[in-house]
Amino acid sequence: MIAVVGAGLMGAATAWQLARRGHEVTLVEAHTIGHRHGSSHGSSRIFRRAYADPLYVGLAGRAYEEWRELERDSATPLLRTTGGLDLGEGRDPEALAGILGAAGVPYELLGAQAASERWPFVRFDGPVLYHPGAGVVDADATVAACVRRARELGAQVLAGVRVVGVEGGRVRLADGREVVAETVVVAAGAWLPDLGLSVVLPELRVTQQQVFHFRQRRPDDEWPVLVAKDANTQVYGLPSGSDGGAAPAMKVAEHDRGTPTSADTRSGIPDPGSRTRVTALVEERLPGLEPAPVAEATCLYTTTPDEDFVLDRHGFLVIVSPCSGHGAKFTPLIGAMAADLATGEAEPHPRFRLRR
Numbered sequence: 625m626i627a628v629v630g631a632g633l634m635g636a637a638t639a640w641q642l643a644r645r646g647h648e649v650t651l652v653e654a655h656t657i658g659h660r661h662g663s664s665h666g667s668s669r670i671f672r673r674a675y676a677d678p679l680y681v682g683l684a685g686r687a688y689e690e691w692r693e694l695e696r697d698s699a700t701p702l703l704r705t706t707g708g709l710d711l712g713e714g715r716d717p718e719a720l721a722g723i724l725g726a727a728g729v730p731y732e733l734l735g736a737q738a739a740s741e742r743w744p745f746v747r748f749d750g751p752v753l754y755h756p757g758a759g760v761v762d763a764d765a766t767v768a769a770c771v772r773r774a775r776e777l778g779a780q781v782l783a784g785v786r787v788v789g790v791e792g793g794r795v796r797l798a799d800g801r802e803v804v805a806e807t808v809v810v811a812a813g814a815w816l817p818d819l820g821l822s823v824v825l826p827e828l829r830v831t832q833q834q835v836f837h838f839r840q841r842r843p844d845d846e847w848p849v850l851v852a853k854d855a856n857t858q859v860y861g862l863p864s865g866s867d868g869g870a871a872p873a874m875k876v877a878e879h880d881r882g883t884p885t886s887a888d889t890r891s892g893i894p895d896p897g898s899r900t901r902v903t904a905l906v907e908e909r910l911p912g913l914e915p916a917p918v919a920e921a922t923c924l925y926t927t928t929p930d931e932d933f934v935l936d937r938h939g940f941l942v943i944v945s946p947c948s949g950h951g952a953k954f955t956p957l958i959g960a961m962a963a964d965l966a967t968g969e970a971e972p973h974p975r976f977r978l979r980r
């Protein structure tokens with residue numbers, strides 16, 4: 625029996641992957657399935673191949689196949705392809721183009737003028753990388769689909785009950801029950817450091833981040849996802865999905881150091897400074913959006929110093945902590961990699977070790 629602690633994107637995907645391989649699985653979640661206290665809530669996350677690091681370019685390609693598999697298995701559309709733009713000196717579009725080209729990923733490199741003609745709702749002032757394979761994944765729908773399919777495939781799902789200790793293969797629950805497992809997969813997100821596990825974790829920085837939704841001026845404009853970085857700031861944008869309301873909107877946010885916090889003490893209140901900066905940026909650079917947010921939300925990043933994931937096995941424990949603000953796009957692949965570790969079918973990737 626394999627126990628999985630946490631039903632955010634990663635635990636839910638791990639339970640689904642294990643259940644479809646025929647393993648006996650118990651998934652334990654402290655809150656309700658689909659709650660908004662962690663990192664996996666909301667209707668939109670960026671999927672993109674464009675990474676400066678070829679490791680992630682390759683992983684995103686494998687993840688794409690797993691997304692299509694999850695969609696087939698759950699009969700649920702989860703990944704919508706929109707294309708993606710990378711711009712700004714910090715993203716170095718020319719260098720990214722070289723990396724995508726070497727990996728065989730289709731892309732176009734455009735000058736500012738050509739990009740402005742194609743996407744008149746964005747202001748460009750330098751080269752732009754476009755890659756058509758980027759898009760948006762629906763995080764809420766993904767958690768729901770994975771948990772539903774895991775259950776249908778025989779997994780036991782215990783929601784609304786917190787794991788208070790893991791000793792040997794015994795997973796102790798707050799209501800006094802115990803789950804006995806050969807292997808325990810811990811996918812506890814920002815709560816991971818609080819579990820008191822018998823492993824040395826890398827330094828994990830938990831921060832509260834905020835996102836803002838801006839309505840499109842013209843509902844028919846087809847917005848791609850965007851990642852823009854200059855010397856000091858990185859901002860991203862993507863179609864909001866249902867979080868932006870009934871009319872089409874874009875989610876825009878800073879990918880920054882956030883506000884240090886912990887999973888249980890975070891305020892849940894968006895930083896007004898971030899709202900002011902993002903609104904000013906929308907006004908200046910994204911003329912196709914109405915520059916007043918129609919919705920906003922907070923979320924937690926759990927970040928390692930090198931922003932690589934943790935995906936490792938230590939005795940009976942498998943630790944799955946793939947966030948650092950960029951894990952969602954890999955969800956069904958992370959589920960497969962965690963399942964491989966839990967069943968001993970694969971060794972941990974050296975970059976994702978607990979100690980590195």
Ligand SMILES: Cc1cc2nc3c(=O)[nH]c(=O)nc-3n(C[C@H](O)[C@H](O)[C@H](O)COP(=O)(O)OP(=O)(O)OC[C@H]3O[C@@H](n4cnc5c(N)ncnc54)[C@H](O)[C@@H]3O)c2cc1C
Binds near residue numbers: 655661663785787946
């Ligand atoms: C604002 C924001 C924007 C993002 N944008 C992107 C993006 O555009 N593209 C991208 O690829 N990634 C993005 N990410 C990252 C992505 O969302 C995360 O990588 C992912 O959600 C992490 O999921 P998780 O399952 O590890 O953590 P979580 O979602 O936090 O899940 C952990 C779960 O474990 C449960 N749990 C914890 N402790 C216990 C316990 N003791 N007992 C039982 N259950 C427990 C929690 O309740 C929780 O449900 C973004 C993240 C944020 C916050």
